[in-house]
Amino acid sequence: MNNKAFSESYKNFVVNLFNGIEKGDLEYIYKGEVTSTVVTNILDLAKLNLNDIDLKPLSSRIYFILGEGLQNISRHQDKIDGTTPSDSIILISKQKDTYNITTGNLIRVDKKEELEEKMQKINSMNIDELRYFARYIRKNYTLSEKGGANLGLVEMAKRSGSKLIYGFKDYLPNYSFFYFTIELDLKNTKPTDILIIPKNEYRNINFLKRFHQTLADQNIYLVFKGDFHQNNILALFDILRKQMAETVVSIKLKNVLIEVLQNIEKHGDNLHEITDWKPGIVTIHQSEDDFFLTASNYIINSRIPQLKNKIDQINSLSRDKLNELYRESLLDFNQEITAKKTGLGYIDIRRRSGTPLSFDFIKVDDNYSLFFIQIIIKDKN
Amino acid sequence: MKALEIQATADTPKVILDKDKNYFEISGLSLPEDAIEFYKPIMAWLEDYADDPNSDTVFNLKLEYFNTASSKQIIQLLLFLEKLNSKTNVKIRWHYKDIDEDMHDLGEEYSEIIKVNFDLVEYT
Numbered sequence: 288m289n290n291k292a293f294s295e296s297y298k299n300f301v302v303n304l305f306n307g308i309e310k311g312d313l314e315y316i317y318k319g320e321v322t323s324t325v326v327t328n329i330l331d332l333a334k335l336n337l338n339d340i341d342l343k344p345l346s347s348r349i350y351f352i353l354g355e356g357l358q359n360i361s362r363h364q365d366k367i368d369g370t371t372p373s374d375s376i377i378l379i380s381k382q383k384d385t386y387n388i389t390t391g392n393l394i395r396v397d398k399k400e401e402l403e404e405k406m407q408k409i410n411s412m413n414i415d416e417l418r419y420f421a422r423y424i425r426k427n428y429t430l431s432e433k434g435g436a437n438l439g440l441v442e443m444a445k446r447s448g449s450k451l452i453y454g455f456k457d458y459l460p461n462y463s464f465f466y467f468t469i470e471l472d473l474k475n476t477k478p479t480d481i482l483i484i485p486k487n488e489y490r491n492i493n494f495l496k497r498f499h500q501t502l503a504d505q506n507i508y509l510v511f512k513g514d515f516h517q518n519n520i521l522a523l524f525d526i527l528r529k530q531m532a533e534t535v536v537s538i539k540l541k542n543v544l545i546e547v548l549q550n551i552e553k554h555g556d557n558l559h560e561i562t563d564w565k566p567g568i569v570t571i572h573q574s575e576d577d578f579f580l581t582a583s584n585y586i587i588n589s590r591i592p593q594l595k596n597k598i599d600q601i602n603s604l605s606r607d608k609l610n611e612l613y614r615e616s617l618l619d620f621n622q623e624i625t626a627k628k629t630g631l632g633y634i635d636i637r638r639r640s641g642t643p644l645s646f647d648f649i650k651v652d653d654n655y656s657l658f659f660i661q662i663i664i665k666d667k668n
Numbered sequence: 669m670k671a672l673e674i675q676a677t678a679d680t681p682k683v684i685l686d687k688d689k690n691y692f693e694i695s696g697l698s699l700p701e702d703a704i705e706f707y708k709p710i711m712a713w714l715e716d717y718a719d720d721p722n723s724d725t726v727f728n729l730k731l732e733y734f735n736t737a738s739s740k741q742i743i744q745l746l747l748f749l750e751k752l753n754s755k756t757n758v759k760i761r762w763h764y765k766d767i768d769e770d771m772h773d774l775g776e777e778y779s780e781i782i783k784v785n786f787d788l789v790e791y792t
Binding site for chain 2: 517521524525533534535538539541542545546549552610614617618620631632635639
């Protein structure tokens with residue numbers, strides 16, 4: 288079993304993400320270089336989720352806030368020696384009553400004070416004052432100056448009705464990470480007079496810093512958390528297709544990802560027998576040219592021995608035997624073939640990976656456990 | 669015989685089965701939850717076609733990604749074409765992207781199972 292994948296800290300990280308997960312939740316976390324392509328793709332993903340009927344009245348405001356929040360990174364991040372930093376962070380989280388966007392990007396230390404002043408000024412205003420302020424900037428600044436006057440920040444506060452929560456973390460001698468979070472309350476379609484404090488956990492900047500550090504320590508590049516039904520699966524698949532250049536390894540990764548996600552959808556269990564959604568968490572780690580894909584979902588304890596036997600068996604086979612088993616299962620039309628059960632999933636994943644599948648279980652309670660599986664995708668098997 | 673044309677969706681491929689133009693193609697993504705349901709009309713069309721096929725049948729498979737649920741349907745389709753080979757000259761053209769090793773290997777593997785003319789066609 289790969290120790291790095293299932294370290295206690297990784298398992299804790301996932302267990303904490305599962306805590307309080309509810310139907311309809313979706314969290315997309317990205318750590319890496321933020322380019323305009325990345326921003327566009329994440330916006331597309333968010334847009335897909337906005338088709339949700341309950342969000343329709345709010346969709347234009349959500350979209351605006353997401354767009355501004357994301358562009359804030361690509362617009363204001365500073366480069367180090369001409370290179371775009373590769374450890375920016377974007378978190379988009381849709382929970383029952385809130386839609387949240389959190390970002391972290393590198394800025395030059397000399398900008399810190401000015402930025403902080405602007406934030407404080409915005410946070411001290413009520414909605415009417417913000418309205419007036421936004422109008423004032425529009426009228427008195429040229430187009431190029433408006434960015435500098437932080438019209439985007441003013442508009443985000445105004446339209447979300449949320450206080451701008453921010454923090455800094457020193458990075459290199461002349462740089463600092465700038466963390467920023469904003470939230471839209473889905474219950475209140477009309478913002479209140481004064482700005483409210485976000486409810487999500489990322490409002491705690493110390494929590495956010497630790498979270499960012501965990502992603503860095505674990506080499507995590509992407510996290511998908513949520514309800515794995517076909518629409519979300521396709522949206523996630525699509526974003527990866529657009530984001531990752533096509534290479535031998537990335538094609539393999541995408542093939543495995545589809546199988547893993549559909550596996551959660553088909554075979555994952557849910558706590559307390561709520562059957563109409565499938566919570567799961569998928570993380571992608573990158574180390575040099577290799578990828579590690581780790582998926583976790585709930586499983587009913589009584590199903591564990593069978594699953595364990597199946598993966599152990601697949602892991603024990605030589606390449607030739609594995610190919611034989613693949614062919615046998617592919618051509619087995621006698622068994623009850625439902626769209627749900629082909630018997631091919633793990634065989635296919637193991638063949639593509641070329642290395643044994645690591646897996647583990649953590650007991651949740653008398654009825655349920657969390658199932659972890661990790662697939663290594665290497666450039667050369 | 670009426671052609672079968674299905675537009676591609678986010679999780680199903682584009683399909684063209686046209687006897688008059690003698691053109692047969694399945695291309696794109698095949699990731700449906702219910703693969704049996706999607707491939708049903710395709711198999712039904714081919715069964716009708718089998719009654720009076722053209723003298724040559726070149727079948728193009730140009731899939732970018734497909735899930736294991738689809739692979740089971742694709743192999744059934746290929747087995748059906750193998751049977752058809754006694755009535756029409758069947759040729760499978762299995763297209764794969766040059767950097768997609770897995771798609772190439774799957775083509776090779778399927779060509780060993782299906783005993784008909786089977787070309788692996790590389791594209792960029």
